[in-house]
Amino acid sequence: MVAAQVASGLHPRPARLVDTVVALLAASATAFAAARYTPPRAALALAAAAAVGYTAEWVGVRTGVPFGEYGYSATLRPQVGGVPVVVALAWGGMGLAAHAVAVAVAPAGGLARIGTGALALTAWDLFLDPQMVRLGLWTWADHGPYRGIPVSNFLGWLLVSLLVMAVIDAVLGRPATPSTGLLAVYTVMAVMETVGFAAVFDPPDPLVAAAGGISMGVLALLAWRRRWRR
Template sequence: METWETLGTGRRGRPPAGDARAPGLRRLARPSGGAGGRRAPRLFAAAGTGLLAAMVAAQVASGLRPGDLRLTTLVVVLLAAAALAYAAAAHTLPRAAGAFAAAVAAGYAAEWIGTRTGLPFGRYRYTGVLWPSPGGVPLIVALAWGGMGLAAHAVARRVVPGGRAARLAAGALALTAWDLFLDPQMLRLGLWEWAQPGPYRGVPVSNFIGWFLVSLLVMALIGRIAGGPEAGSTGLVAVYTVMALMETVGFAAVFRPPDPLVATAGGIAMGAFALLAWRRRWRK
């Protein structure tokens, strides 16, 4: 069988000048992406934008009707779907789906172990309000780990472009920062209870230590599976930023009663990561 190396130029991978087959060979040599390959990331990004807009609408509705847990579930589902779509645009669908599934599985396993042993978060239990709950762990909780895990990972890649250990720590901190909002909100809604309430709106310090440890695992899994040269999807950074803004406004002015402490703590923590991520983007 002839190869380009045997067709006579001595330059590896280039057909000889004047060869009638050269145009066809050149076409075969092009990356398989082509116009169709370029179109797929755009379609995934467009889907992510639509899902993110729908999530914002659902989040506004849930803030106005905090007792309707169907809206809370819808917010998480849309969050996960938007993050997955943006990740597919950045890393291809198979890599994104694999990373998302790994993060969901890690989050579910941590919650399953946590509700039975108290490790690594501390002793707590779900009240049974959220469903479906296979094994006693609400499915939307695992989806939240996956969706925000992808977003926090993208933020970390933008903030810390080099250094794997530093990037893992940054991603874990970015994801844990979200729990400054999440846990107080879920306690308000009566979705879970702590055996021994702690100093931060009833949340024990052990919870945040556990979140950081599990988040390290989530970041490692996503980095291992997603891989690729993408230095942080802008869409995923937008997901993280929108969530930070919505939660801050919610606790500051929408929820009744408002909670300035949670709005300030969560807003500063998540906001700092979001600003650092966008600052690096703007400087490019």
């Protein structure tokens, strides 16, 4: 996954490697979840999270709810109902990683865990949306304050992320300890995206590097701090 992410940043047409990066993200997350929770539970958790994400995207491209009015280009294939399959995989793979952060930060479970996981997943979108918009993979009907992305997108992400965390938590049985591998996936993605926007992408974007890096970084540090104390 790291190698594919680096290649994507250096490739003259990075959009071609988006599918590869996301597929490896989902595969890595599922493998680590399988080692921690058993393969059937890991596969079901990925599928459930991807289904929630796909449903939200399917509704979103037709109604503008809950993210705002947007549409996908034809670059990401295959698409089902106007939604790229890889987008659903991204919700699932990163959903598992964000849930591991929540398990570490809020071991008691409940609403604190669901909310923390939703924040961890939404923090990733501070990187994801600017990157995908600059690659022309989707466009927004209304210009927003954060690199052209409307505030409604992040509110929608938070809402959908709450649902994603709830279904993952239900499938995995509300674990008391996180998967170290999934925490690593979340941390690696935070570091890679920060470095990418700060120094690799052309042109670099210090604002996005700082916003995403601080948001994901704080949550990752909290998770590792709690993990090391056990």
